[in-house]
Amino acid sequence: xxxxxxxxxxxxxxxxxxxxxxxxxxxxxxxxxxxxxxxxxxxxxxxxxxxxxxxxxxxxxxxxxxxxxxxxxxxxxxxxxxxxxxxxxxxxxxxxxxxxxxxxxxxxxxxxxxxxxxxxxxxxxxxxxxxxxxxxxxxxxxxxxxxxxxxxxxxxxxxxxxxxxxxxxxxxxxxxxxxxxxxxxxxxxxxxxxxxxxxxxxxxxxxxxxxxxxxxxxxxxxxxxxxxxxxxxxxxxxxxxxxxxxxxxxxxxxxxxxxxxxxxxxxxxxxxxxxxxxxxxxxxxxxxxxxxxxxxxxxxxxxxxxxxxxxxxxxxxxxxxxxxxxxxxxxxxxxxxxxxxxxxxxxxxxxxxxxxxxxxxxxxxxxxxxxxxxxxxxxxxxxxxxxxxxxxxxxxxxxxxxxxxxxxxxxxxxxxxxxx
Numbered sequence: 001x002x003x004x005x006x007x008x009x010x011x012x013x014x015x016x017x018x019x020x021x022x023x024x025x026x027x028x029x030x031x032x033x034x035x036x037x038x039x040x041x042x043x044x045x046x047x048x049x050x051x052x053x054x055x056x057x058x059x060x061x062x063x064x065x066x067x068x069x070x071x072x073x074x075x076x077x078x079x080x081x082x083x084x085x086x087x088x089x090x091x092x093x094x095x096x097x098x099x100x101x102x103x104x105x106x107x108x109x110x111x112x113x114x115x116x117x118x119x120x121x122x123x124x125x126x127x128x129x130x131x132x133x134x135x136x137x138x139x140x141x142x143x144x145x146x147x148x149x150x151x152x153x154x155x156x157x158x159x160x161x162x163x164x165x166x167x168x169x170x171x172x173x174x175x176x177x178x179x180x181x182x183x184x185x186x187x188x189x190x191x192x193x194x195x196x197x198x199x200x201x202x203x204x205x206x207x208x209x210x211x212x213x214x215x216x217x218x219x220x221x222x223x224x225x226x227x228x229x230x231x232x233x234x235x236x237x238x239x240x241x242x243x244x245x246x247x248x249x250x251x252x253x254x255x256x257x258x259x260x261x262x263x264x265x266x267x268x269x270x271x272x273x274x275x276x277x278x279x280x281x282x283x284x285x286x287x288x289x290x291x292x293x294x295x296x297x298x299x300x301x302x303x304x305x306x307x308x309x310x311x312x313x314x315x316x317x318x319x320x321x322x323x324x325x326x327x328x329x330x331x332x333x334x335x336x337x338x339x340x341x342x343x344x345x346x347x348x349x350x351x352x353x354x355x356x357x358x359x360x361x362x363x364x365x366x367x368x369x370x371x372x373x374x375x376x377x378x379x380x381x382x383x384x385x386x387x388x389x390x391x392x393x394x395x396x397x398x399x400x401x402x403x404x405x406x407x408x409x410x411x412x413x414x415x416x417x418x419x420x
Contacts (some may be wrong), residue, residue: 046360056080058078071372072389076266076323077268077269077394089304099299103295104297105286112304116307120262123245124276125248128277130274130285131274131298132273132275132291134263135273136160136263139162139232141166141232141285142259144166144170145289147172148172150172150193152174153173154200158179158208176188188201188225189224194225202232203235204233205247206348208347209350215251215253216252216253218231224359231247234263237262238320246260257278258278262276262317266304269309319394323394327349330405333346333405334349334408337412339412349391351387352385352387358415359376359377365411371407
């Protein structure tokens, strides 16, 4: 979602006038000063990032003293401000302190870390699990570590940036297949040497466009070509499957997926991530994965919050059902309205704009109407695929969804974005 915009009004100024507080810039600063897209967006009044919220992450948030409907959050279960989650975090802080001051490899392992790892492994149906400090760190540390120079990493072209960065750190051969295209995946598998390790990595729910991976078909191809499969369930856990166990559970292929990754910062209302797999794999990762070994452990508060969130998700399946009820309502309404929403079938709904400049203007105008959404522009997506990312939480009411849809219709009509 970085800014790479060239069509904002205004001429590019010399670096010294853009940064008048700097004199005699060093070559590094001089080079970086040429990046002025944020300044241009701010001058045009449409800069959409780092918008400060002065309240808890709820279905309505406070911004500049005004209540705004939040449709830009990844808190799919709506648990970030749940009293039981907050209480668990507070109590863990009182008992264990605010931080770990070390990695899990050395002094940073608590009994509550080990207990949560065992629970996560059981929850997603694997033999063992490892907790990382961030979800990004999971993919970075796992994808970069498992395969060797003569092996293969095979990615969906729309995999999350953390998977891509993990692949970049690996010395393995890299192959990419067309998004959700199983013929393309098989073509890439055919290129691999049969006796080498092959690791297929895919999101389960793709975070920008909300479509679901063909995990069942990926598993079939993996069996055919003797490959391993890693599925990123960051946006699947809480949303899909029995008790929110994810897409792998939903499709009945958990036992055939070698590694299941998840994050804590979405449905699990905290910060961190995990990888669940068999003990042969975790034994290797615990002693080789750099983003695990060389990063401080997640805080006691974060750990306890995840545990409490799991309790609620399992005990209250009506949350998941309500999320799907309002998701179907929003999907039907947006399609009937004439919005282009692609192939999504999930609470992540892309509203395609297909123009960087309009995307920023629509984001600003929706906020003026009291609706917070996220813009997705180049280079995060191709210029012709720019979109507004509209996402739902289990705590949204149908009335809140309706109000947001009315605002979308008003703004989209203004920019002639509804299909006739």
